[in-house]
Amino acid sequence: xxxxxxxxxxxxxxxxxxxxxxxxxxxxxxxxxxxxxxxxxxxxxxxxxxxxxxxxxxxxxxxxxxxxxxxxxxxxxxxxxxxxxxxxxxxxxxxxxxxxxxxxxxxxxxxxxxxxxxxxxxxxxx
Amino acid sequence: xxxxxxxxxxxxxxxxxxxxxxxxxxxxxxxxxxxxxxxxxxxxxxxxxxxxxxxxxxxxxxxxxxxxxxxxxxxxxxxxxxxxxxxxxxxxxxxxxxxxxxxxxxxxxxxxxxxxxxxxxxxxxx
DNA sequence: ACAACACATGAATATATATTCATGTGTTGG
DNA sequence: CCAACACATGAATATATATTCATGTGTTGT
Numbered sequence: 001x002x003x004x005x006x007x008x009x010x011x012x013x014x015x016x017x018x019x020x021x022x023x024x025x026x027x028x029x030x031x032x033x034x035x036x037x038x039x040x041x042x043x044x045x046x047x048x049x050x051x052x053x054x055x056x057x058x059x060x061x062x063x064x065x066x067x068x069x070x071x072x073x074x075x076x077x078x079x080x081x082x083x084x085x086x087x088x089x090x091x092x093x094x095x096x097x098x099x100x101x102x103x104x105x106x107x108x109x110x111x112x113x114x115x116x117x118x119x120x121x122x123x124x125x126x
Numbered sequence: 127x128x129x130x131x132x133x134x135x136x137x138x139x140x141x142x143x144x145x146x147x148x149x150x151x152x153x154x155x156x157x158x159x160x161x162x163x164x165x166x167x168x169x170x171x172x173x174x175x176x177x178x179x180x181x182x183x184x185x186x187x188x189x190x191x192x193x194x195x196x197x198x199x200x201x202x203x204x205x206x207x208x209x210x211x212x213x214x215x216x217x218x219x220x221x222x223x224x225x226x227x228x229x230x231x232x233x234x235x236x237x238x239x240x241x242x243x244x245x246x247x248x249x250x251x252x
Numbered sequence: 253a254c255a256a257c258a259c260a261t262g263a264a265t266a267t268a269t270a271t272t273c274a275t276g277t278g279t280t281g282g
Numbered sequence: 283c284c285a286a287c288a289c290a291t292g293a294a295t296a297t298a299t300a301t302t303c304a305t306g307t308g309t310t311g312t
Contacts (some may be wrong), residue, residue: 001237002228005210010283019140022191024191024195025198025199026248028185028188028189028191028195028199029198030238031185031188032181032184032185032199032200033180033181033246035177036182037249038132038177038180038181039177040249041174041177041180041245041248041249042174042175042176042177042180043175044154044175044245044249045172045174045175045180045245045246046172046175046176046269047168047172047175047247048167048168048171048174048175049167049168049169049171049172049173049174049175050168050172050269050270050294051161051165051167052270052271053168054159054167054168055159055162056173056291058158058159058164059154059157059248061159062154062157063150065154065155066288066289067288067289067290068288068289069150069151069154069183071248072151072155073154073155073158074273077271077272077273078288078289078290079271079273079274079289079290079291080270080271080272081271081289082161082263082289082290082291083270083271083290083291084153084270085289086290086291088170092252098278098279098289100279100280101278101279101288101289102279102288103288103289103290109248111244111248111251112159112245113246115241115244115245115248116167118169118170118237118240118241118244119167119241120163120167120233121161121237121284122167122170122237122241123163123166123167123170125237126218151278160310172299176299177302178300178301192258192259193258193259193260194258194259202301203301203302203303204258204259204260205259205260205261205301205302205303205304206300206301206302207259208259208260208261209260209261209300209301210300211259211260212260212261224259225307226258226309226310227257227258227259227308227309227310228259228309229258229259229260
C-alpha cells in the first residue's frame with residue numbers, strides 16, 4: 001500500500017487507507033453532490049415515486065380538477081387523495097384555489113410536468 | 127342531481143352519482159394513466175427518491191467507479207452501498223462489470239442522467 | 253493452500269409512508 | 283338554523299424501505 005500524492009486536506013486520511021486510486025476519489029468527492037442537495041433532490045423524486053401521486057399529477061397535467069373528481073379518477077378514497085394532495089402542496093408541486101366548497105387543484109410547476117413526461121417516456125422505451 | 131349525457135360504459139355509474147361535471151370525469155378518466163404504467167413510473171422515481179442513491183448516481187454520472195470508492199464518496203458502509211447498487215442494477219439504471227475482485231459500476235441509462243440533472247436543476251431554481 | 257481482499261446477501265431492526273376511519277372545519281341551500 | 287356537502291386532518295395500522303451486522307462467495311498474492 002503506497003501512499004499517493006494527495007495534497008488536499010479532504011484526502012489525507014483516505015490516502016492512508018487506500019492504495020489504488022485515492023486521487024480519483026479525491027476528485028469524485030469534490031464533484032459529488034452535497035448532503036443537503038441530495039436530500040432535496042431525493043425529496044422531489046420521492047414525491048413522484050408513488051403510483052397514486054403519479055396518477056394525480058398526470059391527471060392534473062391535463063386540466064384543473066377538484067378533490068372529488070381526482071378521487072374518482074384515481075379510484076381512491078377522498079381522504080387518501082386529500083392526504084396526498086397535502087404532500088404535493090407542501091412541496092409546491094401543485095397549487096390550489098378554493099371556490100365555495102370546492103378546492104381546485106392544478107400543477108404549480110412546469111418542471112414537474114417535464115419530469116413526469118420524461119418518466120413516462122422512460123418506461124415506454126424499453 | 128341531473129344525469130348528463132354519458133354514453134360510455136365507464137361512465138354510466140358515475141353519472142348516477144355525480145351531478146356537476148361527470149363528462150369531465152369521463153374524459154379525464156380516459157386520458158388517465160393506467161395502473162400498470164403509474165406503477166412503473168413510480169418505480170423509477172422511487173429509485174431516484176433516496177439521498178444515498180442520488181449521491182451514488184450523481185457520482186456515476188462523472189465516471190465509472192468501484193463499490194469501495196462509491197462507499198467512500200457517499201460516506202456509507204460497503205454493505206449499504208452494495209444493497210443500493212443491487213436495486214439500481216435490477217432496475218437497469220446502472221451496469222457493472224467485474225474485473226478481478228473489483229466490480230465497476232456505471233450508468234446504464236441516459237434517461238437517468240437526464241432525469242437526475244433535471245431534478246438537480248429543479249432544486250437550484252427556486 | 254491460505255490469508256487478505258472486494259463484493260454480495262440474508263436476517264434483523266428501525267424508520268418512513270400510504271391508507272383507512274373517525275372527526276373537524278367551513279360553505280351552501282332550504 | 284340546520285342538514286348536506288366538500289374537503290382537511292389526527293390517530294391508528296399495515297406495509298415498505300434503509301441500514302447494520304454477520305456471513306458467504308469468488309479472487310489475488312504469497
